[in-house]
Amino acid sequence: EPEVTQTPSHQVTQMGQEVILRCVPISNHLYFYWYRQILGQKVEFLVSFYNNEISEKSEIFDDQFSVERPDGSNFTLKIRSTKLEDSAMYFCASSRAGPIEAFFGQGTRLTVV
Amino acid sequence: RKEVEQDPGPFNVPEGATVAFNCTYSNSASQSFFWYRQDCRKEPKLLMSVYSSGNEDGRFTAQLNRASQYISLLIRDSKLSDSATYLCVVSRRNQGGKLIFGQGTELSVKP
Numbered sequence: 001e002p003e004v005t006q007t008p009s010h011q012v013t014q015m016g017q018e019v020i021l022r023c024v025p026i027s028n029h030l031y032f033y034w035y036r037q038i039l040g041q042k043v044e045f046l047v048s049f050y051n052n053e054i055s056e057k058s059e060i061f062d063d064q065f066s067v068e069r070p071d072g073s074n075f076t077l078k079i080r081s082t083k084l085e086d087s088a089m090y091f092c093a094s095s096r097a098g099p100i101e102a103f104f105g106q107g108t109r110l111t112v113v
Numbered sequence: 114r115k116e117v118e119q120d121p122g123p124f125n126v127p128e129g130a131t132v133a134f135n136c137t138y139s140n141s142a143s144q145s146f147f148w149y150r151q152d153c154r155k156e157p158k159l160l161m162s163v164y165s166s167g168n169e170d171g172r173f174t175a176q177l178n179r180a181s182q183y184i185s186l187l188i189r190d191s192k193l194s195d196s197a198t199y200l201c202v203v204s205r206r207n208q209g210g211k212l213i214f215g216q217g218t219e220l221s222v223k224p
Binding site: 044101103106 | 158162208210215
């Protein structure tokens with residue numbers, strides 16, 4: 001069964017450093033997403049990406065964040081100058097079309113120290 | 114007011130019980146509705162989409178009431194493996210497929 005894969009599974013970084021989280025969406029999917037979940041809280045939308053551009057982003061997704069699809073398979077989330085409050089589980093997801101079922105990767109646990 | 118609200122839980126039920134989850138959404142422009150389940154520290158996994166006519170998948174039944182902006186999930190004959198957090202999820206038109214999650218309701222099925 002096709003799945004969304006994310007690397008790394010766990011990343012520890014020092015405050016102020018840049019991190020790049022990587023995702024390989026399901027191959028025939030056209031929409032790609034990043035979500036995050038702070039421990040004990042709900043899953044929050046960060047950004048959606050379609051046709052090589054951002055189609056929607058939340059207020060959380062400020063200038064500190066950027067996304068890129070550098071080739072035909074990878075989808076990345078870059079967080080510049082990480083803060084302690086960026087510590088969370090980051091989930092990548094993909095779907096065949098916008099408002100239909102999205103499938104999630106297993107997540108990257110980001111710990112900022 | 115939260116856009117998606119769920120029963121706070123947790124629900125503790127014996128094996129074989131029937132359990133119902135309730136969810137309300139505040140934005141009438143919501144277009145698509147889903148139930149996801151999330152095991153501890155794992156990714157959300159799609160359980161089922163929710164259609165206006167209601168739909169069933171084995172022991173699981175989902176209902177949607179657009180007039181009341183209410184969604185439900187019924188699990189019959191609950192199994193130990195049903196223990197998880199159940200997430201009510203909605204999306205709106207023209208928002209790039211953005212999913213809006215409820216806080217989730219935790220279910221614990223005991224032997």
